[in-house]
Amino acid sequence: MTSETQEPAVSNVETQYLEINSKGAWAILYQHIRNECNNYEYECNESKKPQNRSLNRYRDVAPYDHTRIILRKGPCDYINANLVRMDHAHRQYILTQGPLPNTTGHFWLMVWEQNSKAVLMLNKVIEKDQVKCHQYWPLEGSSDHTMMFPDVGLKVEYVSKTEFSDYTTRILRLTDVETKESREILHFHYTTWPDFGVPQSPVAFLQFLVDVRQSGALDQNVGPPVVHCSAGIGRSGTFCLVDTCLVLIEENGLNSVDVQEILMEMRRFRMGLIQTPDQLRFSYAAIIEGAKQLPSNNVNIDNNEVNNHYDTVYNISNSSVDEDDEPPPLPPPRGESLTRSMMADLSPNPTTENVEDISGPPDKPLPREPPTYTEPSTSPPENSTSIQNSLQEQNSDAAALPGEATSDGENSFKTISPPSSPDTKNELRQRNLERKERLAAQVREMKRRQKQTEEWQKLKRSLFKPLSIGIGAAIVGGGVIALCSYLYMRG
Template sequence: MTSETSGTSNVETEYLEINSKEAWPVLYQHIRNECGNYAYTCNESKKPQNRIFNRYRDVAPYDHSRIILKKGPCDYINANLVRMDRAHRQYILTQGPLANTSGHFWLMVWEQNSKAVLMLNKVIEKNLVKCHQYWPLEGSSNHIMMFPDVGLKVEYLSKTDASHYTTRILRLTDVESKESREILHFHYTMWPDFGVPQSPTAFLQFLADVRQSGALDQNVGPPVIHCSAGIGRSGTFCLVDSCLVLIEENGLNSVNVRDVLLEMRRYRMGLIQTPDQLRFSYEAIIEGAKQLPSNNVNINTNEVRNNSYNPVEAICNSLLEEVEEDDEEDEEDDTPPQPPPRGESLVKSEWIPSPTSDNADISSPPDKPLPCEPPSYTEPSTSPPPANPALVANNLHDQNSDNVALPGELHNDGENTFKASSPPSSPDTKNELRQRNLAKKEKLAAQVREMKRRQKETEEWQQLKRSLFKPLSIGIGAAIVGGGVIAFCGYLYLRG
């Protein structure tokens, strides 16, 4: 039976397969391992003069795709241009502005000729400042914010409230030339950090309104999309939008969600931060495809894969091979562990200027630990860093090559202190690292084995059902016995 005869697409078939085996952590880890092979650099973000412009110490823009400011005090901003040429889409993904980068943010909007800003977070989440208040509120006295460092001002004009988001119209003006533009500000307020919206329906309505506004059209600059770090919720939005464009143009079975995400991650690191966000992306793509006109979503029978193809099986086998191959490598690997990702043990790295600074953010609380990912899932560790020192230096969670402390970095805690120039040298430390890596691999291998066990049980049950319900033609007595077996099994099933 193919996807066509069952009325499902490849994306939906893959979703059901992964969901039935609870394999989202395995698939997510597989994607992270694939991206570990990328050799892109983040050298500009590591320069001492630019580090104060990064909200999180382990979320940095790739050099090859970073947005370069043409005006103002510096050319650096933590933002990347993400291109999906197949879908005729370009997005600018960036972190939530800091007090000292809000002017840079609006300068980027101006120079890139963006029609809209998409904000997918709240200013304060879980009692932590996740984004500076970079636009004027309707309740303020003059509805205007000035950014003298870049020669721009922003004026509030109007807003429209919906159940899950607010749409504002702002006027952005170049103070020197007096030229003005109206900027749409789409603010999605019901999307928790490290989480997902309650249902795809409201999110798809938000996406539809953004599309209808023309903010994603090719005749205007790329939309500026941000959450707190500019990778989790922002990446989810871009993945869903691009996949739906590809489905609308080429059919339901023209899209491999995993490949699209891997392609996007070549422009900005870490897009989509949790297995739940990956699962939600699939759900939104499936639901959005059903809402498209039927003549645009016909199943391409030449691309329908037979149900014998098992994406979970392929990923499990791949991960098992990686675990086995890495066992011998770890015996000679003395590389210190990489810093944890944003949601595990980092501190909030928003720069708090002095009270006399022009950019002082008096609403910003002192540094506190970032909220962890939901307790229902603990993300497995990444694969060991590559042996090539050049790749290690350019990795997502790289050490500080010049030993300059990053904002919010703890140097009084051995677990959070990290310097590239001081790798562990004692035998006890090396043994501890090997044991830690071995424990992580054993945990991942156990997850994979459990998935394969469930799959085997499912296949055995399917074979049993087919044998029990297979029509019998060897005589009335046998048919009666067969019927008795069927009835008895049905009785046990109902009681269970």
């Protein structure tokens, strides 16, 4: 009788989380989701128009045309933002990039026109010594606490703020200068979520979500909240995935959510939501803990039986938390950093050789801050030519123009061939060498894809073997079989 009452405390999501974690297969699952979403055929034509290209923070993070937010007033109708509609969860979100200096007025116009009650900011203005978002709201220390945006006829005033350990809440007043109509806008600013990373544990994140929910910012009787980080896809996608899944659990029961399917559905509204395997893993962990602990979720679970599997599996310690308080070193180029992270998950002892065998980034590469905000480098970064050539071969639409942001955070540059040499043989030899390098890169890419396919097949086969997870025979008898069927059907 005791086992029957405890069995519902472990959901299919938790069983799946523990199983994938025990296999070290988060990179494989993430790659599978990415491959499935690569089949989406949605256009981003508006972002490619010459007059709109300077309005994008990153050259390869563009809004889909069919869900983009269209501005009704002001100098243009374009903004890098998408409406994500999760109708079965009664949720809508506007996901957007961190505003640029020349798009800040557009940002506030979108908040006004969409009748949004809150802005959720999940990044710092400066991260890893780079500006990731323009300072688009007035600070309490400014002279008159007001910012004017004459291009859209709006002004923003600072009213108040409340600081917590991991986030700050502000009240801002947004006013239409012409009509004198004003609204109070809530600004929820999460300040401890690292770029390319995840929060240290779900606890503070879930408290942040509780406060956002209790403010009414996610209610159906107001406009969708504006959610942004730097690109508006990684941390922003994580927030929306966790919130949507918890709503569905609250309304339909503990085992009602298919996290993978929900994420792929969200990616139909905005490209690339959730950018790393770690963000995917954290989303699962936060959903599990939220279903057990979130006050707004009426899930009938004995809190005395709750175990924080996230802390257990991640081996989070006080020392690691203290180290994270210091800013991490500058990351390598986006594609390279994700490549090394995924290869570390796929290979127990990765070597320099097998890391370099991947010729392209595993997902949409995020170029760093535009050169407007960072001092240009005096010399190109190491191997920058080969990295840029690889990006251009994979996605010609993402090729940078002079002055656009690139994946290494410096000024983009086009490879300039040296003046023609009188020695034709040397020129031919150089061309042949470049051709061989391109062919070798294609061969490495084919091998990489083949290896990923083999790893995915191995994972699916291994899931049919009995497992000992340490959470009870009832779970192995029920939850694992359900998980096996789940992943088998996904394959």
